[in-house]
Amino acid sequence: MASTTLRAVLLIVSTTAAKDPSTDASQAVLSDVLEEEGGGHWELVDTKIVPDVATQIQRQIMLWTDVAADTINLILTTGGTGFAVADNTPEAVSALLHKPAPGIVHGMLTASLNVTPFAMMSRPVAGVRNKSLIITLPGSPKGARENLQAVLKTLPHACIQAAGMDSRSLHVGGVRRLEAEAGIRSEPGHFHTHDHHHSHGSTHQHSHSHGHSHGHGHGSLVRYTAPSSNPMSNDPSLGPSRRNRESPFPMLSVDDALNKIKEHTPSPEITTSLVDRSLPGHVLAEDVQARENVPAFRASIVDGYAVVVPKDGNMKGVFPVVSVSHASPGEVKPLKEGEIARITTGAPLPPGATSVIMVEDTILKTMTEDGKEEKEVEILAANVREGENIREVGSDIKAKSSILSKGEQISAVGGEIGLLAAVGVASVKTYRKPVIGVLSTGDEIVQHDRPGDLRLGEVRDTNRITLMCAAKECGYEVHDLGIAADKPGTLEETLREALRRVDFVITTGGVSMGELDLLKPTIERSLGGTIHFGRVAMKPGKPTTFATVPVKNNAGARVTKVVFSLPGNPASAIVTFHLFVLPSLLQMSGITPASLTKVSVTLAHDFALDKSRPEYHRAIVSVGSSGVLVATSTGGQRSSRVGSLRGANCLLCLPSGTEPLRKGAKVDALLMGGIRGKL
Structure with a gap:
């Protein structure tokens, strides 16, 4: 195990740090622990910052555990483990775990309780998802360090097991060998690793009825003949007497249907996006480099006085205030030894200045005659060194350094917009979001807001407005395609017009086995599209249909556009939107993973x-x-x-x-x- 190099990542959970990464102190602390005390096992390959939002915590962890090409062995999170309203990390992580690791939690808490009783206020979580070990640490740098140090020596063993190594081979030589390799000393009062090989297989099966079962309110479908195979949908021109008596489409499992969607959804299209309020929600199609240094000039990090430090570092004495430097553009007078300049936080240092003395380390001695300005100030500091209380050029971000990576999604709360703005990036390459059109079909469908009572057989259109709102909530531009009648020519023309206007069409209704269910025949026979599946073994949503249609874009190039035909029942429509339509939209937008959490x-x-x-x-x-x-x-x-x-x-x-x-x-x-x- 001594030569094993394991890949670790760090997730900083902090709304404050997400807005201003410079406020985080945990990254440096935990990086030092891994490097200095990790026995050479660890390589910290990535660090991300997310706000205290459960879904963003989960998305980043899943990118590491479910999507990353190379296995991430250890995921450390820091922050969000307390009792504050915004502390969501334990809940977010617990929901993702395949195997909890209570022993690691016990080890961290035991070590922390030896330091302070207030450790019982922490709520750590640990466990395995896929092949990655996940451990939540406190947001306090001191607490995070102590918790990681408490379990660090045992983690290589845990990570190697989680990655798939055979336990029998790993445990050859027993617990003493493992302790020796890890550098753990077994003594009374210390943790012990016991080499038990017992199988605890007690299974408890409870069958209590609480009278709270939710049924479906209707009987099961009755079918007397077995499905056969038919190559195409109905030909409407043959009339109802010649229509199929069963669906010609094979019944796919949900997983097979999702694989079809993944296979046939068009690849994301790259475009240029401005760095403005429209950018959040888009995914970067290229790495982004800083155009300039941040800060671009040597700046003070405190309110105080810029000085020229003498060789002996002794700044005690009374000095004339010769100029003022504010955090605003303008020329600054050069500074000589023996002179000082009043300076505010963020202001540029005068040429020649080598350090900044905090205002708290000074005493006002004299003022100008009008009493409005300082004339002389006494400095009380000795052993002053050059570079104190100064942000050097590029100390936050170096010009031409990589600041964001291809595949990252720009959020409105994660600080990416501010980061781009800070380094002068005005536009970036992104994956274009598809434009969606939503269409309802059926002679019985009427506008949801039509005044007056419904006539016999009429149904208010709940699906169109519901699906449009759902798509808009997910960040997509949505066009209202209205209601199409159950007439082949009308439906064909409506779909053709829709495919000229949008990239992605969602329809509801007309996908079952009735003589007026015309969507599948229109897509196949009139538009030359391909139906990749027309039935799914699920409830609700069995007749869900996924198709692609070849069309020419405005430039005359042949492109593929997506059509999802969802069932007309409202619950079926919204379920299949989230289960099937949304993954296709996410994939076309470059978002990974392209699925619901x-x-x-x-x-x-x-x-x-x-x-x-x-x-x-x-x-x-x-x-x-x-x-x-x-x-x-x-x-x-x-x-x-x-x-x-x-x-x-x-x-x-x-x-x-x-x-x-x-x-x-x-x-x-x-x-x-x-x-x-x-x-």
Whole structure:
């Protein structure tokens, strides 16, 4: 193990540091611990700063654990582990863990409690996601150092195991060899690593019924014949008597459907974006270098007096104030030894000045005759060194240094805009966000805000406004394509016009097996598109359709545009938007990972399962009283039930089955929105 080099990364969780990285002191401290006390095992390969926002913490960790080409062995976070309202790190990290590591947490707390009883106010979390070990540290540099030092020597062993090394081979020679290699000394009162090989396999199966199971409110579909194969959708010109009696499209699993989307979604298009208020949400298509130094001049970091330090460093005495330097443009008079200049924080040093004395280390001796200015000031400092209280040119950012990397998403709160502005970058290469059009179809659909009562058979258009708002909330430009009638020519012309205006079309309705369900035939037979899938084994959303259509752009070049045809039932439409449409949009925007955040949650009550298909159940995820994520159903899950969307912030990934999942069971949840506060 002595020669093993492990890859470590650091995530600083601080809203303050996200706005001004210079305020963070943890990075240097933890980097020193890894380098000086890590036994040569560690290479710190990346450091990121995010604000105290759970979703941003999770996204960055998932980029390291799920997307990075090379395995990250150790992820250290610092900050957000206390009891403040904004302290979200433990909850955000716990939701991502595949294997918790309570022993590491115990080790850190035990070591900290030996220093101060207030260590019990910390809420550390540790565990493994994929092949990466994740440990949360306090935001205090001192506390972060002590916590990391407490467990550092055992971490190479843990990381090598997490990366996949065979445990039997790793443990040859027993615990004494491991302790010797790690440089750990076993003594009474110290931690011991015990070499147990017991198998604890007690399984507890509880089958209590609490009368809180949420069913679907309607019976299962009845089918008497087995599906066969048919190469294309209906030909509307043949009439209803010649239409298919079953879908010609094979039933794909959700994973297979997502793979089809990943395979056939067009690649992101590179464009130039201005560094202004429109930039947040875009992803960089190239590395960005600083155009100039920050600071661009030698600047004072305190209010005080610029001085020329003599060789002996003795600045005690009374000195004339010969000039004033404010943090504003202008010429500054050169300074000679024996003279001083009053200076404010951020102001440029006068030529010749070598240090700055804080105003707290001085006494006013005399004023000008009008009493408005200082004439002489006594300095009380001895042993002054050159360069004190000064920010040197480029000490924050060096010109031509890399400040942001290709693939980073620009946020409105993470400080990237300020960083670009600080170094004079006016425009950057980004991946262009696709422009979306949303269309409803069906003769029965009427505007949602049409006055008056509905006639028999009419349905208000809830899907179009809902999907437009969902897409806009995700940061996309959205065009309203209106309502298209169930007539082949009308639908074709509407889609052709839409594909001239937008990059990405979302339709709802017209994708089932009725004689007036014309979307699939129109895409295939009239527009020359390719339907990559037309059925998915899921509930709700079985008839979801994903297609691509070749068109010519304004320059006459052949390009591919995406069409998603979603079911007409409101719940089905919004579920399939988040599950299928959004990953395609994220991929076209250059955002990774191109998926909803997946977390593990505990069921707050029993959940009924569908007998034949996995279900994506609308639910509300909140932080429970014990700090775990708890999921509660929004009620009946019929695909036409609009009320099941109210308040939902996640989709529970429920398997098919004949028995309900009981209260307390763990399932995966796909987050559609922010996690609620504690129940």
